[in-house]
Amino acid sequence: xxxxxxGAVAERAGVAPSAIRFYExxxxxxxxxxxxxxxxxxxxxxxxxxxxxSAQRVGLSLEEIAAALATLPDGRTPTKSDWHRLSRxxxxxxxxxxxxxxxxxxxxxxxxxxxxxxxxxxxxSNPGDVAAEHGSGAVLLEPPPAP
Numbered sequence: 001x002x003x004x005x006x007g008a009v010a011e012r013a014g015v016a017p018s019a020i021r022f023y024e025x026x027x028x029x030x031x032x033x034x035x036x037x038x039x040x041x042x043x044x045x046x047x048x049x050x051x052x053x054s055a056q057r058v059g060l061s062l063e064e065i066a067a068a069l070a071t072l073p074d075g076r077t078p079t080k081s082d083w084h085r086l087s088r089x090x091x092x093x094x095x096x097x098x099x100x101x102x103x104x105x106x107x108x109x110x111x112x113x114x115x116x117x118x119x120x121x122x123x124x125s126n127p128g129d130v131a132a133e134h135g136s137g138a139v140l141l142e143p144p145p146a147p
Contacts, residue, residue: 013046
């Protein structure tokens with residue numbers, strides 16, 4: 001199997017070489033070095049980079065991504081089953097994000113969860129500033145705590 005240069009990986013993955021070096025420094029991907037000390041990557045790194053970018057888009061931190069990647073097997077390219085297991089574990093988090101976005105969409109035109117777009121609306125939604133007891137920010141947009 002041929003190894004890819006950092007430039008080839010960057011072009012194929014659609015990320016900057018600096019991002020690839022950053023991910024490598026964080027232990028999310030790895031490379032081998034040539035005798036001239038140039039980085040070379042196996043093709044499977046493209047799948048990992050795609051995974052990293054997708055995970056970041058749904059709001060996972062680099063620490064969470066690193067923990068997920070650490071569960072993948074060493075010495076072989078992850079299978080469809082490996083990726084399915086990881087994505088399935090994030091479903092509850094994604095469902096929660098979807099609920100929050102829908103709540104924001106549905107309430108956005110009336111009030112930003114007591115971020116006060118309108119004093120008139122706020123007086124109806126938050127008389128006496130009772131939302132202040134629940135913390136700062138748009139607390140009315142937070143879903144109720146699970147029982």
